Amino acid sequence: MNWMDLNKTGDFWKAWQDSVKGFAGQSQASTDPMKEWWNQQERFWKDAMEKTTGMLGNQPDLARQWQDMQGNFMKQWMDMAQQAMTKTPSMGTEPSDMWKQFARQTETWYADAFKNKLPEQLRPHFQTYMDMYKMFTTQWENIQGMIKNGLVEPKVIWQMVNPAQYADAVGKVMGFKPMKDLDEVTRQANQFFEQLRAAALKMFPAAEEQVLEMNEAFTNWSNQQTDQFFPFMNSIKEVMKQNLEPYFHVTGDETQAEVLRSLKEMQFSYLAYLHHSAKLQKMVLDAGAQVLPSMMQEARESYNKDHDMPSFDTFFTDYMNRLENAIVETMHTEEYTVTQNQVLASGAKSKMIYDEMLENIFKDWPFMTKREADDLAKETTLLRRRMRELEARIGAMTPEVNGVSKKSAPSPQVVSSDAVINLIGKAEKGKSDDLKEIKGIGEKLENLLNEIGITSYKQLAKMDATVYAMIDDLIPAFKGRAMRDDWASQARELLKTNSLV
């Protein structure tokens, strides 16, 4: 629990207090728990301030205490409210707007608290759900009215139910980027690319001037500061400037021409992306738009027969299911698949051109570009693969090295302790060095090595790549350790030092 949550909860209680103030006149009792609660709050915060200067979340006990206080109060208040409501018959028949608002507030607060516990990436999904839910709760009375009165023609429905709200909800479900008016979006995109090209035309000289100007201004300003921090920063900046200056001029005419070309290409692939997207969105929205009218028409028929009105929950869940079916049906068409792939391809192409453009702009700068990093990644992967092949070859060679005939099926335990000792020799009788002196060997590994019969620096000093590979097989948990820390060299160093002493 953190400070933010508490704040939110606090807001809710405040809103609640406001919304129940109206009941004060109806029941004297209703004001008492309120007063008591405020007093409790005051005492708590006074106490809390003395105990902590940081976040309340850092004090789990306090946070818990606060939480309990709210929970207890809420229960108490509910009992009181229940009593008050049953005592006032007029309230038992028709919900007042105040109560409706109160219920809605409760729900909103509750939804917020719940949302805050969801992983961040999923919160938008929850919000979309709530939006759709709200769209239906706020329209439910209208929908019922239309069903009762037979106003179930799509035209009439979309006058009462805001089509923009529908498009927004479905768009979010499908991950659409909102696109209200394709002509307008196209015009804006064209304008945007024209501006970019205009900027690129004067980009390079201007960038240089700007950097130098800013440099100058910052130097002047920081020289006037007395704080040690600014001269320090300034010295860093000076070093950077000196290092970067030679590169101000290398992004010359050729790059500029390429950047301008990229922008033109990007403009078209982006327009293609917009147009394919618009087509895709329309297909889905059109398919889903049939659902509400047809549900309302069915509800109308059943209402005509036996005056039966579906419950809100039934209607809402049914809507979600049928909307999904309608969309999925569209997604199964060949046209949808083709269009979706066009959207993906044109979007991806725009992104590729953009990356290439940045690559061009930065190619001569003294830091690694994406392409160079890619080369490095490729090298790394190839090296790992090569290493794996070598390991396999060493593994296959090991039995032969030891004079053990190779079995037809590879056996996992071909390397034996004896084979290792054959290569590095036995330790002198009673001779046991502290192997932990070797970097990378801890107590556990020392014990395992002792079990093999390795107890001296002299033995370690005789190790080579073949022995390392055998050790790896014998003690797989520490695979690669011997090679990595080069035990043999370390042991030789220790032997040298020891002989000097």
Next chain:
Amino acid sequence: MANWTDNIVEKVNTAADAIKNIGDINEVDVATAPREVVWEDGKVKLFHFTRNEKPKAKTPVIISYALVNRWAMMDLQPDRSFIRKLISEGIDVYVIDWGYPTRTDRYKSMEDYILGDLNNCVDYVRNAHGIEKVNLLGVCQGGTFSLIYSALNPDKIKNLITLVTPVEFADNDGLLFKWSREMDVDTMVESFGGLIPGDFLNFGFDLLKPMNKMRKYYGFNDVAKDKASLMNFLRMEKWVSDSPAQAGETYRKFIKDLYQQNKLAEGTFELGGQIVDLKKISMPVLTIYAKDDHIVPPDSTRPINDLIGSKDKELMEFPGGHIGVFVGSRSQKMLTTAVAQWLVDRDK
């Protein structure tokens, strides 16, 4: 509308419980079964789960999960954990954690995963237990990896289990399959800078049932008023949103060779210079699929049984979808017990 008072009272009472429940939750824990890292290379780790009693089956099982999403699905909540249950049924369990690839891994290929990491993990367990063969259990994409590996190394695998594993990519009506068939995968890989974001992959799965990601919130207030169900809901949410990116080269080959050209089923799939012939799979194989799987439809899984060369082979159907098969209470109880029993029976 007569009981509107009750409705509001109910709502506020629910909210009162929820204040405590929601406020009490500081951390959502998944994958809590005790374990230790026994092997690691780069971002890949092999976990061995701690156990108190001697296993019933002496051959341990290695779980190879998909690269998409995380193996935590197999140990989502303490009381419904595939892994914990497997352990308590007497199986010694290892799981490969593929890690979270970054741009450094963009060229990491299926060859590196299967002939490198998977093979190294298998060799580690063989060595550690002093045995020739281990059991392999693959889930979804990890199952496809396991099939390929077992076909290339039949001498290292004692028993193979595939769960919701696609092998037949051509002959089914799944949307994911349909879309992937016509996708320009080269452009996608290139534009993503060689690393396919987890969000993009998740988005694809979400689209198959677009309302699912919202529908689950229906009735969230009932979920939250009970602390245990709230925790389990949040655990699933945590798992869903925990989606590693996928190395571009691996994705490219998986889509091109499998989704688009169905090479594995047709016997033309090549890895590390070798053609993968599923008929070379001769060990006992258990193929498990979920009846209502819309991500890997049964039609793409069941053919495993016809494509392999094993004599001892079995198909099992369980209720639920691609994920539900692991966490649904009914199927989970039956599923894990069946898997454990099948392994114990073949442990001679």
